[in-house]
Amino acid sequence: MALFRVIYSLLFVLFMLCACSPRAEVPVNAQPVSDEAPIYPDYKDIVIPVNIAPLNLIAQAEGDQYVISVEGEKGRALLAAAGKKGKLQFDESSWHTLLKENAGGNLQVTLYVRNNGNWVKYPTYLLTIASEEIDPYLNYRLIEPGYELYRQMGIYERNLTNFKEISIYENGAGGDFNHCVNCHNFQQNSTQNFMFHVREKHGGTVFVLNGKADKRIMTNDSILGNAVYPSWHPTKPWIVFSSNMTSQVFHLRDKQKTEVIDSGSDLIFYDVENHTVSNILKTNSELENFPCWTPDGKSIYYCSATLEALDTLNTKDTHHRELAVRENYKDIRYNLMRIDFDETTQSWGEPQMVLDCAQRGLSVSVPRVSPDGRYILLTLGEFGQFHIWHKSSDLYVWDIQKEELRPLEKTNSADVDSYHSWSSNGRWMVFSSRRDDGSYTRLYIAYFDQEGNSYKAFMLPQEDPENNLMRLKSYNVPELTKDAIQINSSQLRDVIYADEEARKVSYK
Amino acid sequence: MKKFIPYLICLVLFTVFCCGIYGPVFLYLSQENYFAFDSEAMAFVLREPLGTLYWISRFLMLPLQNQWIGGIYLAILLTLLTWFTDRTLRVSSKWYGIGALLPACILIWAVSRGYNLFMRSEPSKVVFYIYVFLLLTGILALVISLFFKKKISAEKSFKWPVGLLCPILILVLLNVGAWIYRQNLILSCDMQNKLLIADWDGMIEDALKAKNPDKSIAAFHAIALNQKGQLLEKMFEIDYDFPPTKLDDKDGLDESENFTAECNLFSCLPQPAYHYALCQQVVEGPRLRFLKMMIICSALQQEDALCSRYLAFLDKMPFQHEFVETWERRLENPQLTAEDPTMVRILQQVSFEDGFENDYARPCYIGFNLGVRRATPETLKASMAAALYCKDLDNVIFRAAYLKQIEALPTYVQEALVVASAKRPEILQQFPEISDMMKIRVSSFANEASPYLEQEDTSEVYEALYEKWGNSFLYYYYFGNRNRAVQDGFVTAVN
Structure with missing residues (x-):
């Protein structure tokens, strides 16, 4: 009986401890302070989509109790409270209600912190709610910024309206199952048609066309090498790839750590239905990379650099080509190019220079045309093409109509801002940035208004805001989609592991 | 009381092994461990087969962070396992202690694994097996005691446990065998433990004890000599006829992961050291050793935000707050790093060359x-x-x-x-x-x-x-x- 009483008392204490979470109530006598609210992630004065999940955060001021209030012109104020850890998490349904009621308006957010029994109130900041929604699904790869090795990695889909994350495909972590997956790409922000590469064991490229998966070996004697960076035609089952010979070298001291060497690149065209591949541009000393279709499907933009030292070297002589690029890597600058396409004859025009970046002392990478065809969102750095490792890398837009280049000053940071994509309505962009710690990329979302102005970016919200610190993975290749993935990972696994069924593509 | 004598003898023998002979190995094992209650921090382990069980066993190996506490803790567990096994077998007092054969087998397995005990392998396996057998024998002992109560209590007089002689012999042989056949592992683990507390003389002494040093010992010997400024005077004090290290073939048989990051760091190559440690963490999952290495390297590279991320991650692990505080202070005041004698020696070797x-x-x-x-x-x-x-x-x-x-x-x-x-x-x-x-x-x-x-x-x-x-x-x-x-x-x- 005595033992029973002890257990009962312990359970009661445990229950009380759990039940004693701080009360979400605005403190009445809080003293105002002038310092900015110390919150992580930085969600101060940003524009957010009306359908975004709650922006949970950590209050980083010293204290033992925290309260945050979110108020709009309409609806009830939303409160959240936290104990010592300072994790402020909002009720999901109340959050969405508040956002919907105040769409197109502002929310005022105020943080209160209690320290040594005294409450302080930080200056209120604003959340501007854009009435345009963001595509509800965000697809990305998670991998450590660990240079050449991988073990546990995969491609994931996150529902942006809540916190649900599912794996589209995860590698098997070891032994026979270990392989790398990369370069996932979707046609017109839809998961009906998409693809990704599998490297090493069970290698090939997986194409999902109308929900049906198929794996192909994308090599052929007539093309340079493997298919790498893809872009789906907006309406047809066609993909333009760059075919690259890339490798990595590692800096001894430079904080940029890694340099990706592109020692040979061409552009190829792939017909997904007929499994045929053909060269678009096959050159020796020109390095063509990162193709992107225009929304009308009448041309592609891509990046291209010239390295004359490659002129005399055979494309098979990878060793010497790599050495040539390594010796000149800081002088290699890519320009923005365009080449037109005739859909009826499936023929290509002549390459045209769109933006002479080299003349500006810059190098372009990853051009992505906005859904309305007006802008090209691109990354510019001081040299090279794999800007995710270049501290100088920033986002710019090229206004096709005005032929004007602008940095996205409010969106960019002092560190790497690189791989980016558009929402289907063109009002949102998502990109990866190393601004947090210079190493682990995190995803940032920024508003892009109809006049072509960009706004301060905010970090992908998480249910547990500490997740952004604890997750020792980098987010790669964020791609927004309107719908959720239809095919499940075991179906994809079956296709990937069926090596005997994976046929090589043929040359047309 | 007499009936506890066999178990006291077992406890002593297990303590000698776990604190003494193999103490450095078990202590070092804790450097290959990482544990946090946060599921995101433990995502790597949780995704592995038996991930949740390894998560628990990683928690259960936390006492190993101190050689004495960890050794006694293991000895108590192994003695308990002996008792449970005896109870399961329902042996008479004459055979008390015979159950020590089971924990002895676990230790023999641990010794036979050599470097594979932690290198490219789940470091908590030994604790995992001990607890699994404890659980199984505990349940069996309980069940048997419930069903066969009368028969056990029927025995009235205590007889000297001759059955204990067999496990005593095995454990003595295990102690001797471990020292003979796992000398390099024991010494290299001891050197790694001493490296953490900058006991360079101790490391050099260890290296000189090795009869046929392997690459790990040579590497840590070189680090210690380098820190003492005696590399060119004493580097050939040990024999460089490296014996092969028997490793499980997991994409190769390279043992260099045991020391490469450290060698890079102590050659004042923090970025390659970071690179190597991160690569190992990618393959092995989070481990104390790699985390600490990445913290030191990112601090030396003045990557403060990155260092803070790792410190926050490390702070999730019990008993690591002192290390975290030390480096947090150093981030706030880099002069503290510049005054640390170990760091001074490292930074003296800074080169002016950059390249790949x-x-x-x-x-x-x-x-x-x-x-x-x-x-x-x-x-x-x-x-x-x-x-x-x-x-x-x-x-x-x-x-x-x-x-x-x-x-x-x-x-x-x-x-x-x-x-x-x-x-x-x-x-x-x-x-x-x-x-x-x-x-x-x-x-x-x-x-x-x-x-x-x-x-x-x-x-x-x-x-x-x-x-x-x-x-x-x-x-x-x-x-x-x-x-x-x-x-x-x-x-x-x-x-």
């Missing part, structure tokens, strides 16, 4: 030192050691010309120069400080060694020459480390 790791031979800490052209006097000494280690006489000659401007040429270097002069006599004119005594010494060695130069059997050479000539470049040059010390640079694909 791939431009140098592998491993980086040797390849870079072989290739470096502009550096501090301390780097020059380390690079001379690398040249001697690689038997790269051209490099020795090149560096000796600079070294002699700083200090008198160490004996090893003089020996190397005299060896080089056999083909290039003009070297002796370039280095007039090489004494006649040295020339006589080399010629004396040549006379004694000549019968063995073509000898394949290294043990015969060792017996004949090592005692007199072992601590010399001469012996090393002709008979030591016959494998290639470095590999060419490398290129990797983009993930």
